[in-house]
Amino acid sequence: MESVKLFGTWSSPSSKRVEIALKLKGVEYEYVEEDLQNKSPDLLKYNPIHKKVPILLHNGKPIVESLLIVEYIDETWPGPAILPSDPYDRAMARFWAKFLDEKCWPAMKKAWLSTGEEQEKANEEANEALMFLENELKGKKFFGGDTIGLVDIAANLIALWYGINEELSGLIQQPLTKDKFPNLCEWVDEYTNCSFVKENLPPTDKLAQLYMARIQADKASAQ
Structure with a gap:
């Protein structure tokens, strides 16, 4: 069974980018709200370099950086195209x-x-x-x-x-x-x-x- 989890914060425009891309594609996902003043062990584990959100965890594999995540979503799931074909x-x-x-x-x-x-x-x-x-x-x-x-x-x-x-x-x-x-x-x-x-x-x-x-x-x- 496919597992999709998003680590983000409610006020982050970068986190919202990923949520909107997932919604556009109709992807079901679990959302985890992070406190950036008290970062969780999972956040530090899955993004040890930048230590920030958003993080998309797809079948246990982390993808970071919001624009890269949006492109990954576009290439991974069917539905309305986010990037042009040309x-x-x-x-x-x-x-x-x-x-x-x-x-x-x-x-x-x-x-x-x-x-x-x-x-x-x-x-x-x-x-x-x-x-x-x-x-x-x-x-x-x-x-x-x-x-x-x-x-x-x-x-x-x-x-x-x-x-x-x-x-x-x-x-x-x-x-x-x-x-x-x-x-x-x-x-x-x-x-x-x-x-x-x-x-x-x-x-x-x-x-x-x-x-x-x-x-x-x-x-x-x-x-």
Whole structure:
């Protein structure tokens, strides 16, 4: 009998990537909530290098790193395709997923946590990164076209963050607005209202409280 177990945390966009991919494919799995302040022996056993979630355990074999896990899910189980079949389109999907992790998210985080002139510069970098995504969505419902794919799942962080925009307004710069980024904002609405995405989104108020505490702590430690 097939065994599928996911180690994650409720607030982690990376964990949510894997959950959404599993839901999209219709894969039954056991979920294990991890406390990253008190990591379990299983977490340390199955991901001894990075010691973080998510971890997918498939028939006793661990797979780590969220984007790699999503690709593994796509290749292992039948159902709606997450990556395109065309080699060029697959390469482009991987490019944009990597862009989100290596360019977009770091720029947004820097804009949140910096102050003064540094914050202005960081906000420009975040706006520039988001504008690339805005242009990529022109004329499309999702990044891959009419259905949710790898880049949409990779952009989970933007969808989650946009939902707590107002709650964080006193703490961070807000580069994502409907005036500046109509395509991205429309994408957020489409993505978060998909049934298998919506049922896996964390509570907005609880997520906002967590992010507030983290941002305040990061700013305090930087002073």
